[in-house]
Amino acid sequence: MGTHTFILNGERVSVDIEDDVRLLWVLRDVLGVTGPKYGCGLNVCKACTSHINGKAFNPCSVQVGDINPDDEITTIEGLADGDTLHPMQQAWLNRDVAQCGYCQPGQIMAAVALVRRVKAEGRAITDADLDTIRNVCRCGTYGRIREAIVEGAANM
Numbered sequence: 001m002g003t004h005t006f007i008l009n010g011e012r013v014s015v016d017i018e019d020d021v022r023l024l025w026v027l028r029d030v031l032g033v034t035g036p037k038y039g040c041g042l043n044v045c046k047a048c049t050s051h052i053n054g055k056a057f058n059p060c061s062v063q064v065g066d067i068n069p070d071d072e073i074t075t076i077e078g079l080a081d082g083d084t085l086h087p088m089q090q091a092w093l094n095r096d097v098a099q100c101g102y103c104q105p106g107q108i109m110a111a112v113a114l115v116r117r118v119k120a121e122g123r124a125i126t127d128a129d130l131d132t133i134r135n136v137c138r139c140g141t142y143g144r145i146r147e148a149i150v151e152g153a154a155n156m
Contacts, residue, residue: 005069009078019065024048026064027075035076035105046135049106050075056113076105079112088112088152095148099139107135107145115153125153
């Protein structure tokens, strides 16, 4: 067993756990951060999508031993600024995206990472960009998800 330290939602955390435990289990079961959802555990459904150093990743596919002490992990819990929702979260509410809501944290985190990347490239989001989000939504609210991403992007 080893001690693993990293930054989670702006706070430095340390856990004593085996190196090969998937980060998703560390977040949910050890640290009590339940926004990233377990869907498949195989990096397919993307329900656990979070950010590592500002980029989207799936903690179900990363061992905690692969996380460095200076890595910044952000989950949906760390996206808002205090009581002020992130523009993408607000767009989700405005567009009434969620039905069951299970995939929504991962969807939002994927959308934020996409918009940040597109804006860093100095361009507007396109339909082709929206097509790159591969998070699975069993309720099928993909039309509203796309609308919310465009609205959120306009306000980010």
